[in-house]
Amino acid sequence: MSPSLFFHLVLVEAKKLMSYRVDFWITMVVALVVNLVILWALWEAIFAESGKELIGGWDLNGILAYGVMVFLTGRIVRGGDLQMTVATDIYDGALSRYLLYPRHYPFIKYAQQVGNILPDLFQSLMMGLVAIPLLGISTTADVTPMSLLMAIPSILVAHLLFFLMSLTPQYIAFWADNVWSLSVMLRFVTMLLGGAMLPLTLFPESIQVGLHWLPFSYLFEFPTLVALGKIDLITWFEGICYCLLWSLLIGLLSIPVWRRGDLRYTGVGI
């Protein structure tokens, strides 16, 4: 796929999303306020009632910074609701149009997905500018320009991994009448096991070891730890490579599902 075509699709998708301006701002403001209120209330209560100064290797300001940062990066990694469009294309018969294009369907969808995250990226940046100055100084997190720069490629590969993970449940639409539940299920599992709900260091030791061998932590925890300056350069490079390897593996696994489904596709919609 040529880069110019890729970026053209990215811009088309971003413009479409930005056109719903009121929705865009309401979603952003409410999500930010609610998230900050809950984060602050919950962790202040836990630190106060447990009497501990460090929980899972984090102090209060550190865990608040983690909560804000994982919320901001997670929005970009999940990249809006575009995941359902694959199933919708199959149900409506709109997939036929893409099958005639001289480019592979997942590549076109990925370009659209990247376009879809541009408004999320903009929102996250705006929210970060508002939220991060409100946080106090932590002894367990150190956000620097370098750590933020390192976080950008980490978020992009995490986004690619999430996109590829979402593909196979969407391809089930070739067989099932509704796969929305599968996408929501994927979201629940990845949010919990990926560290979007809680830092993984709070999980029991044995579960942490198991999670280390799964791809979920690269989705949310890894980019967040990079942004918070908790990952050194070598570990960061290893993390990016592991994330790409998982992407490759999951991408390869989706190919036979696509091929099988493609054979069943009638092109008239369901």
Place this chain on the structure above:
Amino acid sequence: MNRYLRLYLQFLKFSFSRSLEYRMDFWFRIVMDCMFYVVELIFFTILYQHTDMLGGWNYDQILIFVSGFLVIDAIHMTVFSNNMWWMPILVNKGDLDYYVVRPVSSLFFLSLRDFAANSFLNLLIASGILCWSILRYPGELETINLIWFLFLIINGAFLHYILQMFFQIPVFWTHTNRGLVTAFFSATKLMERPDMIYSIWTRRILMTVFPALLVIALPSRILFEGPDPLLISWVLGVTACSFLGMRAFWNLALRHYSSASS
């Protein structure tokens, strides 16, 4: 009243037969909701590995609180969720005409006509989790507290519906209410935490302006601390006022409905 009951029975029959047509989705949705229950329970279990109390409640109490929320969520998914999904579509396409002209309340018809039979199974599962959490509770729970708690859970599910309607109805004026609905679901997270973790001002707001704490946090408090008449009156009063406000808002919206694509 009888006419509405008979109508609702027809809705149930139709919804059950339709949901069994899509068998795979039937099971997917059940598994999805079970996954949600597991995630919620694990979340609090992990938190309690690091503290003994949260918002003044111990682990056994928080399990009842979370299970209560799961029951409310299951009632919402079973009774209201599908209808909430269809409402903006009907308004935007102008299909609301068919419901406005019928000789029954359009609010009743549009809020209750689609009963999610698959989520009904989840309601049974969530109720089972609530029973389990109550039975394993080591302290003593008085029967009167329990009766009030169960009654207020049903009230909480109704209040949850009313609050969502406030975010749905603006679709009569706007092209899309997607942002508002997303905002509502973000805001529902406020219900999923114990009330006492919030500061006094946040609590005041969450008991009046956006009464999220009245959904399950205060009913749980009544279960553990006994029925406080003032608190119960407050919960029921706010629910009644919210319902009247929502109905007035709905009627206002209907007056602004211009048929064929608002």
